[in-house]
Amino acid sequence: MRIDVLTLFPDSFKPFEESIISRAQKKGVLQINIINIRDFTKDKHKKCDDTPFGGGAGMLMSVQPVYDAVKSVWDKNSKVIFPSPSGKVFNHEKAKEYAQQEHLIFICGHYEGIDQRLIEIFDAEEVSIGDYVLTGGELPAMVIIDSLSRFVDGVLSKESLNEESFSNGLLEYPQYTRPQIFEGLKVPEVLLSGNHAEIAKWRKEMAEQKTKRVRPDLFKGEKGED
Ligand code: ADE
Numbered sequence: 001m002r003i004d005v006l007t008l009f010p011d012s013f014k015p016f017e018e019s020i021i022s023r024a025q026k027k028g029v030l031q032i033n034i035i036n037i038r039d040f041t042k043d044k045h046k047k048c049d050d051t052p053f054g055g056g057a058g059m060l061m062s063v064q065p066v067y068d069a070v071k072s073v074w075d076k077n078s079k080v081i082f083p084s085p086s087g088k089v090f091n092h093e094k095a096k097e098y099a100q101q102e103h104l105i106f107i108c109g110h111y112e113g114i115d116q117r118l119i120e121i122f123d124a125e126e127v128s129i130g131d132y133v134l135t136g137g138e139l140p141a142m143v144i145i146d147s148l149s150r151f152v153d154g155v156l157s158k159e160s161l162n163e164e165s166f167s168n169g170l171l172e173y174p175q176y177t178r179p180q181i182f183e184g185l186k187v188p189e190v191l192l193s194g195n196h197a198e199i200a201k202w203r204k205e206m207a208e209q210k211t212k213r214v215r216p217d218l219f220k221g222e223k224g225e226d
Contacts, residue, residue, distance in 0.1 A: 001152050002031045004073040007108040010034045012138040029154035041065040058112035078103045080124040083140035085133045087126030092166040099151035108137035173206040
C-alpha cells in the first residue's frame, strides 16, 4: 500500500522511522511518502496561510499549495483523508477499511483548517480521532496510519491481530509474564495449568468482565443485547 502525507511539518513524521512501521517499509509492504506542502507554494515569500472570508479568528491554509500538492500524487484510485475534529470518529472498523485501499493521501491541516472546496474537489473524507482539538493534523494522521498499517498484509502476524482488543468486540484480557510472583502478586493459577481450553475460557471471561466495567457501551451480551 502507498500512503502520501501532505504536511507543512515533515519532521513530525520521524516516528515512522522506528519499529514496526519502519520494518514494514523496508519489507516493501508499505510505502509512506512525506511531502512538504510548502514546496508547492507559488508565493514569493513561501507563505502557506490566508485569511478566511467572512472574518473570524485565525488563518486557513492557502488553497493553491494544498491543491497542487494533492494533484502531484492523486489518481483515480486515490482516497483522500482530511483529519479534522469535525469528521466522523475513527475506529477499528475504519482502520480495517482504509487498509484495503491501494493509495491513501492525507492532508494535514494547520491553523483553522482548509478551504471547503478542497474537500469537495478531492472528495476528501473528514475523520476525527476523538472529541478534543489538537494543534494540527500531523498527530491524527500518524495515529490513523499507525492503526491501519497493522491490517495491511505482511505488517503483522495473523495471530497478533486476532487476539487483541476490538477484534472480537471485547477489550483484551490481562496478560502476565515471568516471574510467577512479582511484588507479592501471583500470576493466575489457570495460566500455569497448561490446559488450553481452561485458559481460553478464563481469558474470555476476563475480557467480558473488563469490557462491561470499562466500556459498557461496547459490551453486547450472549444474545447480542446491550
Ligand atoms: N485536528 C485537530 N484535532 C483533531 C482531531 N481530534 N481529530 C482529527 N484531526 C484533528
